[in-house]
Amino acid sequence: MKKKRAFGYKRRSPRSEKDFGNTSLEKQxxxxxxxxxxxxxxxxxxYVDDLKSGSSFKGRDGFIEMYNRVVKEEEDIDYIIVYKQDRLSRDPLDTLYFMKQLNAIDKHIICIADSINTEDPTAKILVHVLSLVAELEREFISFRTNSGMEKKAEDGDFLGGKIYGYEVINKKLSILPDEAKIVKYIFDKYVSENWGYKKIAGNLNIQGVKTKHKKEWTTTAIKTILQNQIYIGNIKWRGKYTKGQHTRIIEQTLWDQVKFVMQARSFIPQKKNPGSYPLSGLLRCPQCKGIMVQGNSNPQNKYYQCNKNKCSGSSVCKSNLVKKEYAEEYVLQDFLHRLKNKVSASVVYSVIKSILNYELNPLENEASNLKKQIEKLEREMLKIMEHSSDPLLNLDREMIRTQLVRKQNEIIKIKTIHADITMQIELKQNDSIMDIIEFSIKNFEDFYHTLSDDEKKLFFHSVIKEVHVTEEEKPKDRRIKEVIYHFDLEELNRIVKS
Incomplete structure (x- = not known):
């Protein structure tokens, strides 16, 4: 008899209270x-995911790698074994979907402490119950934590985190003199010398001053300092401010001056160069490896620019401009090449059919239930009409008419819902799905150009992880070096086929 094979999986939550009742990674x-x-x-x-949340599978690299190996035929894995069910997920829908996918390829889950083995059909009900319990436990922890935080806020206690200008001693904020001087410097330059966020950030970076997290200053960091009421002695909880127990760094008069200047400068800026920059956040600066965003371009020459340079100045990084039109066309053509040469229409069809079939069952059940309701109401109407013709009963005709109208209205309402569900079922059973998929792959470029600016950006960000650029002196010489996708299209084909 062939020996059964398994992968083990262990997880530790980023917050210790969420692991209450569970054991260490070593014990698991x-x-x-x-x-x-x-x-x-x-x-x-x-496999292990350390300090990873169980609220979803996103970001859990260990789990994702394990799952990809499980579905490979050559691995010949029979089980995924965990210490407890909530180590897999605290989301009931995620758990049930994962279990369904494994059962479809004759793989199973074993939860040791919960005495679950999904080879046993009755165990599936227990998985459902436990996943719901895990979700309720998560909500209870959240409620309990929030209640405690609200009480601390009412008392003016510090609620945690790192605040520039302060250090935490015995859970109380205490002023750090050197950092407090920088906070006052930021406020003074903004009001007295009319400096903007970028000029203040760039000046601090030139001086070698770092933020609380030992990073360069940015326009966002400066604005955050100027808007943080903690510097005038307040604390914030859920959008509301209360008087704190710590010592203020900024006097109320200076705070009011900053607020007045901000309001005077506030307006909705007109974009100098309207249009979309869909690769913002995806392009990587060849020098600092940070993200690139819309550059300070003109209508004739548009560029992507290093975000650190844009927000923190040239002392942090160069602009490293990349031509907008070139970058977007290159990335689009790279995707089209992969789509047409590495994605099988039959694989996409298989995935879509699997999803549709998963949705069909509850729809068909609902349609069947609605049909039974209609038939029941029609029988009741027929019975009322039969009784109304019996002279011995001497029924009130107005009352009979009212009952018939009410039931008829119910039938019309249910038939409308039934017709809508029937239409959904027919669409999901449509045999032309394959033709639609093949047409979409073949003509995707035409489809792309019909998208709005926001949709183009959403599309690129949904399929691409990052885009690397060559390190050259002049913008005209910089080229796309590599496009990295969220998934390997060839691997996706192979996994689905298996």
Whole structure:
């Protein structure tokens, strides 16, 4: 008899209270190893996500890598083993979807402490119950934490975090003299010398002054300092300010002057160069590796620019301009090449059909229930009409008419809902889906050019992780070096086929 094979999975939450009742990563792994030894299961590998939330699968690299290996036929894995169900996920829908995907390829989940093995059909109900319990526990923790924070805010206690100009001693804010001088410097330059955010940030960076997190100053960091009421002795909780117990750094008169200047300068700026920059945040500066954003361009020559240079000045990084038109056309053509050469229409069809079939079952059940309701109401109407013709009953005709009208209205209402659901079912069962997919892949470039500016940006950000640029002296010489996607299209094809 072939020996069963498994992957182990362990997770630790970023917040200790969310792991209440669970054990350390080491203990989780020990329990998984012990279980495999006792049940003659070969433990192939153990994956870990340390300090990762269980509210979703996003950002859990260990889990994602494990899942991709599980679905590969050559791995021949039978189980994923965890210490407790909530180590997989605290979201009931995520848990059930994951279990359904595994069961479809004859793979199963074992939760040791919960005595769950999804090979047993009855265990699936227990998984559902436990996942709901995990979600309720998460909501209870959130409620309890928020209640405690609200009480502290009412008392004027500091609620945590790093604040420039202060240090925390025994959970109380205490002024750091050197940093407090910088805070006063920012306020003074903004009011007395009429400096803008960028000039203040650039000046601090030239002097080698760092933020609380040992980073360069940016326009956002300066604006945050100038708007933070903690410097006039207040604390904030859920949008409301209360008097704090700490010592202020900025006097009320200076604060009021800053507020007045901000209001005087505030207006909705007109874009000098209207248009979309869909690769903002995706392009990486060849020098500092930070993101690139819309540059200070003109209508004839538009560029992407290093964000650090734009926000913090030339002392932090050069502008490293990249031509907008060139970059966007290159990235679009790279995607089209991959789409047409590496994506199989049949694979996309398979994924879509799987999703549609998953949605069809509840729709068909709902349609069936509605049909039964209609038939029941029609029988009741027929029965009322039969009784109305019986002279011995001597029924009130107005009352009968009212009952018939009411039931008829109910039937019309239900039939409308039934017709809508029936239409959805027919659309999901449409045999022309494959033709639509093939047409979309073939003509995707035409479709792209019909998108709005916001939709183009959303599209690029949904499929692309980052775009690397060559390091050259002149903008005209800079080229796209590499486009990195959120997923490997060839790998996606292979996984779905398996």
């Amino acid at each position: 792994e020990d329990e998984i190893i012990k279980y495999c030894e006792m049940n003659d299961i070969e433990l192939v590998d153990v």
